[in-house]
Amino acid sequence: MIEDSLETEHLTLTLGHLYPDQLNLYGDRGNILTLQRRCQLRAIELRVVGLGIGDALAPDEYDMLFIGGGQDREQAPVAQDVCELKSIGLWAAVEDDMPLLAVCGGYQLLAHYYRPAEGPDMRGLGVFDAWTIHKGARVPRCIGDVAISWHGSTLVGFENHGGRTYLGKAQPLGKVLKGHGNNAEDHTEGAVYRNAYGTYLHGSLLPKNPHFADHLIELALQRKYGRRSQTSTNVQLTTANASASNGVTSLAAAPQEAATLLSALDDTLEWEAHAALLERLGLHDAAAAALRTCTKPVSAFQS
Ligand code: GLN
Numbered sequence: 001m002i003e004d005s006l007e008t009e010h011l012t013l014t015l016g017h018l019y020p021d022q023l024n025l026y027g028d029r030g031n032i033l034t035l036q037r038r039c040q041l042r043a044i045e046l047r048v049v050g051l052g053i054g055d056a057l058a059p060d061e062y063d064m065l066f067i068g069g070g071q072d073r074e075q076a077p078v079a080q081d082v083c084e085l086k087s088i089g090l091w092a093a094v095e096d097d098m099p100l101l102a103v104c105g106g107y108q109l110l111a112h113y114y115r116p117a118e119g120p121d122m123r124g125l126g127v128f129d130a131w132t133i134h135k136g137a138r139v140p141r142c143i144g145d146v147a148i149s150w151h152g153s154t155l156v157g158f159e160n161h162g163g164r165t166y167l168g169k170a171q172p173l174g175k176v177l178k179g180h181g182n183n184a185e186d187h188t189e190g191a192v193y194r195n196a197y198g199t200y201l202h203g204s205l206l207p208k209n210p211h212f213a214d215h216l217i218e219l220a221l222q223r224k225y226g227r228r229s230q231t232s233t234n235v236q237l238t239t240a241n242a243s244a245s246n247g248v249t250s251l252a253a254a255p256q257e258a259a260t261l262l263s264a265l266d267d268t269l270e271w272e273a274h275a276a277l278l279e280r281l282g283l284h285d286a287a288a289a290a291l292r293t294c295t296k297p298v299s300a301f302q303s
Contacts, residue, residue, distance in 0.1 A: 010043075010045065011043070011044045011045070011221065011225065011248060012044070012045040012046075012047065013039065013044060013045070013046050013047070013063040013064060013217070013220050013221070013224065014046075014047045014048075014049060014061060014062050014063050014064075015032065015035065015046055015047070015048050015049070015062065015063070015064040015065070015066060016049055016051050016057065016061075016062040016064070016065045016066070017032055017048055017049065017050050017051065017066050018051050018057075018065060018066065018067040018086075018106065019051070019052060019053065019067060019068070019070075019078050019081075019106070020050045020052065020068075021050075021052055022052070022053065022070055022074040022075075022077070022078050023067055023068040023069055023070040023074060023075070023078060023105055023106050024068050024069075024070070025068060025069040025070055025071070025104065025105070025160075025202065026069060026104075026158065026160060026202035026203070026204070027202065027203070027204045028068030028069055028103050028104075028202060028204050028205075029068070029204070030203070030204030030206065030207055031066060031068070031101065031103070031204045031205055031206045031207075031213075032048055032066060033207075034204070034206035034207045034210075034213050035064070035066075035206065035213060035216065035217065036048065038210070038213050038214060038217060038262075038265065039217060041265055042248065042262055042263055042265075044217070044221070044248070049061075049062070051086070053077055053078065053081045053085075054081065054085065055085075056085065056086075056089070057085075057086040057089030057090060057093075058089060059089045059090075059092045059093040059096065059098065062093065062098065063098065063099075063220040063223065063224050064098065064099050064100070064101075064216060064217075064219075064220045065090075065093060065098060065099075065100040065101070066100070066101050066102075066103075067100075067101075067102045067103070067106030067107075067109070067110070068103050068104070068105070068106050069103045069104030069105040069106060069107075069161075069202060070104075070105035070106070071105070072116040072117065072118075072119075072134070072162075074105070075105045075108070075109060075114065075116075075122055076116075076119070076122055078105075078109060079109050079114070079122035079123060079124065082109050082110075082124070082125055083123050083124070083125060087125055090110075090125060090127070091125070091127070094127050094193065094194055094195075094196045095194070096223075097194050097195045097219070097223055098195060098220075098223065099195040099196075099197075099216045099219040099220050099223070100195065100196040100197065101197050101199075101205075101216060102196065102197065102198045102199070103198075103199055103200070103201065103202060103204075103205065104159075104160075104161055104199075104200050104202060105161075106198075107128070107165070107190070107191070107198035107199060107200065108122075108124065108132045108163055108165065109122065109124045109125065110124055110125050110126075110127040110128055110196070110198060111124045111125075111126065111127070111128040111129075111130040111131055111132060111165065111170075111191070111198070112124050112126045112128075112129070112130065112131045112168075113131050113132070114131075114132040114134075114163055115131075115132065115133045115134060115163075116134050116163075117134040117135075117136050117137050117162060127193055127196050128167075128170045128191040128193055128196070128198050129167065129168035129169040129170040129191075129193070130165050130166060130167045130168055130170045130182075130191050130198075131165070131166055131168075132163040132164065132165040132166075133163065133164055133166070134162045134163045134164070135162070135164060137162075139162070141160060141161060141162045142159050142160070142161050142162070142164075142179075142180035142181075142183075142184055142200070143159065143160045143180075144158070144159065144179055144180070145157075145158055145178070145179060145277055145280060145281055146158065146159045146176065146178065146179025146180065146181065146189065146200070146201060147176075147177040147178045147179060147277065147278055147281050147283055147286065148173065148174035148175060148176055148177055148179075148181065148189040148190070148201075149174045149175045149177060150173065150174040150212065151211075153211060153289070153290075153293070154177065154274070154278060154283070154286050154289075154290060155173070155174060155199075155201060155205070155209050155212055156201070156203070156208055156209065156274050156277040156278060157199075157200075157201025157202055157203035157204075157205045157208070157209070158201070158202045158203045159179060159180060159181075159200045159201065159202065160202065161200055164182065164183035164184065164185070165182040165183055165191070165200075166182070166183055166186075167182065167186075167188055167191055170191040170192065170193060171191065171192045171193075172188035172189060172190055172191060172192070173189055173190025173191060173192055173197055173198070173199050174189050174190065175187055175188065175189070176188065176189050177281070177283055177286065178281040178282070178283060179281075180200075181200065182200065189201070195219050195223075197216075207270060207273070208270060208273045208274045208277065209270075209274065210265070210267040210270045210271070211293070214262050217261075217262060218261040218262060221248065221261055221262075222261065225248075248261060248262065248263070267293075267294060268294045271290050271291060271293050271294045272291070272294075274290045275287040275288075275290040275291045278290060
């Protein structure tokens, strides 16, 4: 039966790291390292493949995508490559619900355009119905710690951007609790389209937000293995398989029913770091809630 094979199968995921040499600000590579570690602890192999300027993107070769932040000067050549060489592959991946995380400069280039402080507009892919305008060198940048609401929890990070992003029909990733967010005006932060997530949260983001890291991994597993289970029989790896050798405790055929796909990890340190940032921002109740999360995993699939 397929559930037996999934329970013992060596699960693999491939992550496409877009423009690792150009878009790599403020430790954004820490997001990749976090995803690798959280997969490794569940005996899931996460392969990482760099995709630079000039490299073709064949979406069928990947299960997740990441694009980091960058200075205006690095964004310009990347923008051209995004819209010319990688646009078909990126759109195919996004429309096929591949999880994608885009941080800051990468986020801006997946919206409609980025108007830098100087020089011509950089055309973006338009995955996010949004646009970004830099207000000029004399306007203070959006810099500092930031906390937003997300799925009844919080996401924390550090932001440093001159561009102000305004959302059209795109849904925000969350509501700003403290910090600037998209534009320091409308209290939105980030943008979401299908399983593509844009955000200004550097830090890097995922080490202090283990629930969001696991959410991305769950989406990738569900997309890759859950469909296979849907196509054959309505397979459900129940929690009774908690002893599964590959760290996947349940793989529901319908993702919205999955309570948690992944075995819980000891995220005490991660949540203490998360709570410390919330405390620094004066968000004491949210910090207490974060510390309580240490004892139970948070999954975005949970209603
Ligand atoms: N250069 C862009 C801006 O200043 C993005 C910066 C970044 O990626 N941190 O808004």
